[in-house]
Amino acid sequence: MTTFQSLELSKPILKSLDIMGFEETTPIQAQTIPLGLQGKDVIGQAQTGTGKTAAFGIPLLEKIDTKKKGVQGLAIAPTRELAIQVAEELNRLGKTKGVRSLPIYGGSNMERQIRALKNNHIVVATPGRLLDHIRRKTIKLENVHTAVLDEADEMLNMGFIDDIRDILKALPEERQTLLFSATMPKEIRDIATTLMKNPEEVKVKAKEMTVENIEQYFVEIPEKHKFDTLTRLLDIHDPALAIVFGRTKRRVDEVADGLQARGFSAEGIHGDLTQGKRMSVLNKFKRGRIEILVATDVAARGLDISEVSHVYNFDIPQDPESYVHRIGRTGRAGRKGESISFVTPREKAQLNLIEKLTKKKVERLKVPSSEEAQRGQQKVAVDKLVETIDKNDLKHYKQSAHELLEQHDSVDLVAAALKQMTKERSEVPVRLSSVQPISVKNAQRDKGKKGYRKGGKRNFNSKNKSRNRNFNGKGKRSYQNKRSGSNAK
Ligand SMILES: Nc1ncnc2c1ncn2[C@@H]1O[C@H](COP(=O)(O)OP(=O)(O)OP(=O)(O)O)[C@@H](O)[C@H]1O
Numbered sequence: 408m409t410t411f412q413s414l415e416l417s418k419p420i421l422k423s424l425d426i427m428g429f430e431e432t433t434p435i436q437a438q439t440i441p442l443g444l445q446g447k448d449v450i451g452q453a454q455t456g457t458g459k460t461a462a463f464g465i466p467l468l469e470k471i472d473t474k475k476k477g478v479q480g481l482a483i484a485p486t487r488e489l490a491i492q493v494a495e496e497l498n499r500l501g502k503t504k505g506v507r508s509l510p511i512y513g514g515s516n517m518e519r520q521i522r523a524l525k526n527n528h529i530v531v532a533t534p535g536r537l538l539d540h541i542r543r544k545t546i547k548l549e550n551v552h553t554a555v556l557d558e559a560d561e562m563l564n565m566g567f568i569d570d571i572r573d574i575l576k577a578l579p580e581e582r583q584t585l586l587f588s589a590t591m592p593k594e595i596r597d598i599a600t601t602l603m604k605n606p607e608e609v610k611v612k613a614k615e616m617t618v619e620n621i622e623q624y625f626v627e628i629p630e631k632h633k634f635d636t637l638t639r640l641l642d643i644h645d646p647a648l649a650i651v652f653g654r655t656k657r658r659v660d661e662v663a664d665g666l667q668a669r670g671f672s673a674e675g676i677h678g679d680l681t682q683g684k685r686m687s688v689l690n691k692f693k694r695g696r697i698e699i700l701v702a703t704d705v706a707a708r709g710l711d712i713s714e715v716s717h718v719y720n721f722d723i724p725q726d727p728e729s730y731v732h733r734i735g736r737t738g739r740a741g742r743k744g745e746s747i748s749f750v751t752p753r754e755k756a757q758l759n760l761i762e763k764l765t766k767k768k769v770e771r772l773k774v775p776s777s778e779e780a781q782r783g784q785q786k787v788a789v790d791k792l793v794e795t796i797d798k799n800d801l802k803h804y805k806q807s808a809h810e811l812l813e814q815h816d817s818v819d820l821v822a823a824a825l826k827q828m829t830k831e832r833s834e835v836p837v838r839l840s841s842v843q844p845i846s847v848k849n850a851q852r853d854k855g856k857k858g859y860r861k862g863g864k865r866n867f868n869s870k871n872k873s874r875n876r877n878f879n880g881k882g883k884r885s886y887q888n889k890r891s892g893s894n895a896k
């Protein structure tokens with residue numbers, strides 16, 4: 408166990424860590440913070456949800472001189488929501504020291520960003536908007552001594568590499584560069600090293616690439632049964648919060664509409680929505696006002712929403728790295744999570760590729776019948792009923808209960824209460840547009856053509872007011888904290 412005290416951090420940073428409730432370092436933090444503090448270039452790879460943000464954030468913040476004005480540190484993230492989330496974490500970590508971090512991203516007011524730039528020490532940006540500022544000369548980067556690429560492999564894939572090169576060219580030669588991600592394909596690592604000076608590579612040794620606390624399952628089903636299977640699984644799992652990943656924007660819209668039609672609290676998020684809409688959907692999800700977020704890969708990377716208990720791959724992802732990031736939206740900071748991937752018979756080879764990358768066998772789950780789904784719903788009601796008895800707050804109901812028992816059979820009464828509490832799911836038929844199955848051959852052909860993903864600039868996270876809900880309200884956040892309840896199958 409390594410404490411933050413033993414890393415020779417400054418008093419204000421230690422104070423912020425204490426306020427945030429961080430007690431011990433995570434392994435990637437223990438291994439990379441000292442290197443970062445020595446000014447070394449670092450490539451850091453560690454599983455999802457293991458605190459990479461603070462691993463690069465702490466050295467970055469330590470190097471900021473708050474007496475100087477202007478931008479001294481730069482972090483780049485692939486999506487808008489992630490840029491916002493990283494800036495928030497940096498603002499929390501840097502609060503006591505007085506370091507201010509500003510997210511800048513497309514879709515928000517350029518003029519306002521330009522004014523705000525003057526009063527911030529660190530900028531967290533998406534590549535496109537940052538390049539806009541560089542080209543219009545509305546950002547001064549000559550005093551930037553530290554650059555971070557969060558989700559480095561994503562940023563260096565074919566879709567972003569030229570932008571990143573252009574951005575790095577606008578920075579002083581003499582700088583420290585930090586690259587972090589949960590995945591780092593060799594081809595990308597080779598590109599990365601050309602942008603860095605003798606980087607130290609830190610790969611947190613783990614048997615598997617995905618975290619152990621995510622139970623990983625797949626169901627094998629024909630395309631046409633996917634939607635009904637999803638709703639059954641949702642009824643059985645009763646997730647606290649769930650993310651359902653779909654392959655395309657249209658697919659996401661259709662699945663979100665279908666879930667709403669069947670009475671689920673769901674909304675979709677993808678790159679075609681306005682920035683305002685994206686933020687509002689994500690914020691509603693974080694506050695638990697919607698329970699199911701249906702998303703494209705725009706939500707696959709970096710997002711940290713602790714209550715996400717289940718991830719469903721409604722469509723198996725095209726590349727295995729994406730699988731690692733998608734399922735990593737659950738099981739964060741030591742909590743438990745579950746992932747369920749839908750695999751059509753022709754997509755089995757794709758699942759094998761994923762298992763090869765992650766070095767982990769994905770367990771088969773039986774496709775649940777509608778009776779099992781109904782029993783699942785009833786179990787949710789039973790659990791609620793038992794929980795209510797445990798709370799021992801029934802004084803005002805007992806008189807009515809006695810009266811009812813005089814007139815009715817006790818089993819009938821309990822059954823009626825359960826029926827009332829069970830969400831009887833409407834069986835509105837939902838038909839989705841057809842899609843091509845993913846085949847390994849297609850996936851590899853696309854990879855050859857366009858790099859790791861279908862090019863495309865994607866953007867995505869914001870204030871997580873509910874993030875401490877699982878920390879006993881005390882604020883001390885032990886990294887090993889396990890989530891409790893709400894995770895039952
Ligand atoms: N030392 C720590 N102790 C307790 N909680 C921590 C610690 N470090 C980070 N956390 C919390 O763990 C969660 C996950 O951290 P973070 O988002 O940095 O993970 P990550 O490794 O970047 O994951 P991803 O690969 O998905 O981006 C956050 O809520 C963060 O505040």
Ligand SMILES: [Mg+2]
Pocket residue numbers: 459460557709
């Ligand atoms: Mg991260």
